[in-house]
Amino acid sequence: MKAFKWYLNILIPLILSGIFGACDPITNGGDQVDCNAAFDQQAMFQNIADHLIIPAYTDLQKKVTNLVEEADAFTAKPSVTQLEALRNAFETAYISWQVASPYEFGPAEEVFLRNSVNNFPLDITATQTLIDAEKYEFDQPDAFNKGFPALDYLLYGIAEDNEAIITKFADNGIGKRHRQFLLALVTDMQQRVAHTFNGWQNGYRETFINNTGKGAGTSLSLIINQLNQNYELIKREKIGVPSGAMTLGFTYPDRVEAPYSGLSKILAITALETSQKLYLGMDHNGKVNGLGLDDYLEAVEAQKEGEALNQLIQNQFETVLNTLNTLPNSLAETARNETEQLIEVYKETARQVLFLKTDMPAVLCVSITYIDNPSDSD
Amino acid sequence: MLSCCESYISRTVSIAPLITFRILFGALMMLGTIRFAYQGWIERLYLEPKLFFKFYGFEWVQMPGEMGMYLLFTVAAISAGMIMLGLFYRLATILFFLSFTYIELIDATNYLNHYYLVCLFAFLLIFLPAHRAYSLDTWRKPHLVQSHVPAWTINILIFQLTVVYTCAGIAKLNPDWLFKAMPLAIWLPEHTDIPILGYFFQFKWVAYLFSWGGAIYDLSIAYFLMHKRTRLFAYLLVILFHGMTYLLFNIGLFPFIMIFSTLIFFPASFHTNILRYTIPPSFHHTSQLTLRSSQNYLLIFFCLLQLLLPFRHLLYPGNVLWTEEGYRFAWRVMLVEKNGQAIFHIKDPTTGRSTDIINGQYLTKFQEKQMSIQPDFMLQFAHHLKKEYQMKHGIEQPIITVDAHISLNARPSKRLIDPNINLAAIHDSFKPKEWILKP
Numbered sequence: 152m153k154a155f156k157w158y159l160n161i162l163i164p165l166i167l168s169g170i171f172g173a174c175d176p177i178t179n180g181g182d183q184v185d186c187n188a189a190f191d192q193q194a195m196f197q198n199i200a201d202h203l204i205i206p207a208y209t210d211l212q213k214k215v216t217n218l219v220e221e222a223d224a225f226t227a228k229p230s231v232t233q234l235e236a237l238r239n240a241f242e243t244a245y246i247s248w249q250v251a252s253p254y255e256f257g258p259a260e261e262v263f264l265r266n267s268v269n270n271f272p273l274d275i276t277a278t279q280t281l282i283d284a285e286k287y288e289f290d291q292p293d294a295f296n297k298g299f300p301a302l303d304y305l306l307y308g309i310a311e312d313n314e315a316i317i318t319k320f321a322d323n324g325i326g327k328r329h330r331q332f333l334l335a336l337v338t339d340m341q342q343r344v345a346h347t348f349n350g351w352q353n354g355y356r357e358t359f360i361n362n363t364g365k366g367a368g369t370s371l372s373l374i375i376n377q378l379n380q381n382y383e384l385i386k387r388e389k390i391g392v393p394s395g396a397m398t399l400g401f402t403y404p405d406r407v408e409a410p411y412s413g414l415s416k417i418l419a420i421t422a423l424e425t426s427q428k429l430y431l432g433m434d435h436n437g438k439v440n441g442l443g444l445d446d447y448l449e450a451v452e453a454q455k456e457g458e459a460l461n462q463l464i465q466n467q468f469e470t471v472l473n474t475l476n477t478l479p480n481s482l483a484e485t486a487r488n489e490t491e492q493l494i495e496v497y498k499e500t501a502r503q504v505l506f507l508k509t510d511m512p513a514v515l516c517v518s519i520t521y522i523d524n525p526s527d528s529d
Numbered sequence: 530m531l532s533c534c535e536s537y538i539s540r541t542v543s544i545a546p547l548i549t550f551r552i553l554f555g556a557l558m559m560l561g562t563i564r565f566a567y568q569g570w571i572e573r574l575y576l577e578p579k580l581f582f583k584f585y586g587f588e589w590v591q592m593p594g595e596m597g598m599y600l601l602f603t604v605a606a607i608s609a610g611m612i613m614l615g616l617f618y619r620l621a622t623i624l625f626f627l628s629f630t631y632i633e634l635i636d637a638t639n640y641l642n643h644y645y646l647v648c649l650f651a652f653l654l655i656f657l658p659a660h661r662a663y664s665l666d667t668w669r670k671p672h673l674v675q676s677h678v679p680a681w682t683i684n685i686l687i688f689q690l691t692v693v694y695t696c697a698g699i700a701k702l703n704p705d706w707l708f709k710a711m712p713l714a715i716w717l718p719e720h721t722d723i724p725i726l727g728y729f730f731q732f733k734w735v736a737y738l739f740s741w742g743g744a745i746y747d748l749s750i751a752y753f754l755m756h757k758r759t760r761l762f763a764y765l766l767v768i769l770f771h772g773m774t775y776l777l778f779n780i781g782l783f784p785f786i787m788i789f790s791t792l793i794f795f796p797a798s799f800h801t802n803i804l805r806y807t808i809p810p811s812f813h814h815t816s817q818l819t820l821r822s823s824q825n826y827l828l829i830f831f832c833l834l835q836l837l838l839p840f841r842h843l844l845y846p847g848n849v850l851w852t853e854e855g856y857r858f859a860w861r862v863m864l865v866e867k868n869g870q871a872i873f874h875i876k877d878p879t880t881g882r883s884t885d886i887i888n889g890q891y892l893t894k895f896q897e898k899q900m901s902i903q904p905d906f907m908l909q910f911a912h913h914l915k916k917e918y919q920m921k922h923g924i925e926q927p928i929i930t931v932d933a934h935i936s937l938n939a940r941p942s943k944r945l946i947d948p949n950i951n952l953a954a955i956h957d958s959f960k961p962k963e964w965i966l967k968p
Binding site: 186391527 | 715
């Protein structure tokens with residue numbers, strides 16, 4: 152028993168010091184919640200699938216099909232009337248995309264939907280290279296030469312006025328290349344959207360609803376991760392970059408989303424409202440408010456510094472949307488002339504990130520898995 | 530030496546436990562190094578990042594470039610193989626220790642307690658005569674063969690393992706672990722898909738059972754391994770415990786390191802039995818090494834350091850789980866689930882222009898995640914930004930502040946760093962970081 156005594160003589164003081172060392176209480180933010188409190192995940196997933204995701208893809212599918220039809224008509228006989236019709240189809244499809252943008256998992260992830268249809272700002276040189284080479288491949292997720300941003304350029308920015316734009320599509324030299332590129336572009340977008348839509352129709356809905364739990368790859372983790380990734384894109388690309396908030400106040404008005412058509416503001420508002428509705432579990436028309444992340448936070452009774460976390464998040468969505476709505480002009484104009492106002496929108500948008508990306512996953516015990524761990528841990 | 534310690538230090542004992550340890554350690558390290566390269570981690574962890582976080586005092590360690598990295602890993606793998614074979618043993622142990630430690634020092638982002646343990650074992654092996662039997666060295670030079678060694682050569686390894694387990698156990702004696710079952714109450718329910726066992730992980734009491742079980746295991750397992758009557762049972766627990774952690778957590782080689790190295794607690798007879806069946810015995814004659822006084826002092830210094838280093842957090846105010854001052858090199862394993870967000874702001878005091886930093890422009894996602902929860906990394910990052918903005922933007926004295934919030938063990942987040950402090954004007958030291966806010 153000699154070794155035992157020796158061991159105890161050392162161990163007991165060590166244990167005592169350990170206890171005292173760790174005694175300083177941590178009360179940060181509020182107490183732990185029971186993140187495993189009862190909540191019907193399946194019912195929430197079902198609501199999100201049936202009232203948000205599938206309607207969003209159904210609408211997008213319709214709008215993109217219409218886009219292909221109008222592109223067909225325009226390329227068959229380029230005219231101002233056809234150009235206007237095509238632009239209308241483009242605008243409604245682009246807005247529809249904002250509603251479908253947060254769901255980059257499952258079928259959408261398989262075809263890199265988000266990167267394929269909305270990498271912006273457009274790299275005009277790279278786009279022009281594709282056109283000149285008559286290469287109509289859009290398989291590089293990291294390339295910025297395709298999707299809605301390329302359409303925005305082709306239909307609004309490729310020449311000074313409508314007549315000049317039509318000329319770009321008219322003749323059998325350059326015009327033909329532009330027509331072919333336009334058709335190839337919208338067809339590629341349509342195929343990817345169709346793949347996603349069909350995926351949800353043919354089994355992924357059930358996979359999604361039944362994929363309960365908290366670990367990486369569960370539907371809860373997918374929703375929260377993608378809500379955040381999408382939200383960060385809104386914060387950084389749609390608002391932050393043009394405002395100059397990340398470039399010492401030097402603004403970049405031409406880096407807004409859809410700079411040529413001037414749709415940036417409505418696109419940003421739609422994207423933010425989509426984030427808000429995904430959080431609330433509310434359908435696009437605001438008619439159904441089913442189970443959402445708000446209800447989940449209420450179920451675990453998440454509090455932050457004395458306030459309900461859910462309330463903080465809801466208030467912040469309202470604040471962000473209000474400041475964005477009060478902007479007098481397009482985001483590009485605002486960046487040029489009322490920079491301070493745009494920076495204010497950026498700051499409000501950024502405030503929400505802490506709630507959505509750090510607090511919500513923490514109190515629901517879901518890890519942010521898009522930072523995949525390239526290592527062991529201990 | 531004090532007489533009471535005689536039996537632990539200079540008594541002659543069989544070399545057999547040391548041989549098993551050497552062979553298994555060398556083999557495991559060789560496999561581990563190859564696995565690391567095979568997983569593509571050399572690229573992802575060392576070639577992709579543009580900047581690296583440093584351990585205090587080791588800022589001079591540089592990433593040696595692509596060729597250099599592959600060379601370092603090749604040296605580590607080959608020297609580990611040589612340790613296993615007992616070939617040019619002294620050279621091999623020195624090379625392995627240096628290459629492995631250098632790799633670990635390049636980027637503190639990748640710090641893991643078990644890498645630290647490997648460094649310590651490698652360091653100790655340099656001084657241990659673990660090649661004096663069953664080795665290519667003794668085949669080359671039969672006069673090296675030795676069947677007995679002084680007891681300290683084995684007891685130092687037992688001591689090291691006891692320190693690891695005991696400190697890991699003491700670190701678990703904190704309110705979150707014991708009374709909230711945190712962070713296991715977060716982690717276990719993520720594994721409900723494991724057959725049979727997974728079913729139980731949904732229950733809170735299972736998290737408590739695992740928390741208390743883990744703490745008691747860590748605090749007592751070394752003692753049960755020391756005792757003859759309990760040893761076999763304790764070793765089964767070792768296999769069960771580490772097998773379970775292997776199943777549940779992404780902890781790489783650590784379970785195997787512990788399962789293999791705890792064999793050192795078994796008596797010589799056990800080891801000679803294993804060895805006899807695998808390799809023909811080469812015990813020719815008995816000789817013994819005596820401890821030189823320089824080694825004597827080194828040994829004492831090493832042991833003291835191992836006993837004191839894990840408790841240095843007591844010198845700092847606040848909770849170590851929150852401040853992370855004194856967190857590393859102290860066997861704090863799997864204690865916290867932390868996530869955070871750190872947004873850096875830079876202001877030019879002369880023009881008044883300011884900017885937010887996109888961390889991803891400088892850091893990999895993994896580095897960003899680690900930086901967001903560790904104050905000393907934030908300071909290093911701020912100093913990197915300072916240099917960057919001085920050079921690229923001509924801002925002489927940028928004011929760098931950070932909005933850093935972290936969430937600890939499923940609590941809502943709270944601010945970690947004083948948002949008004951200019952990190953560019955602060956230099957790291959061993960002194961308490963007063964700009965870390967109270968939790």
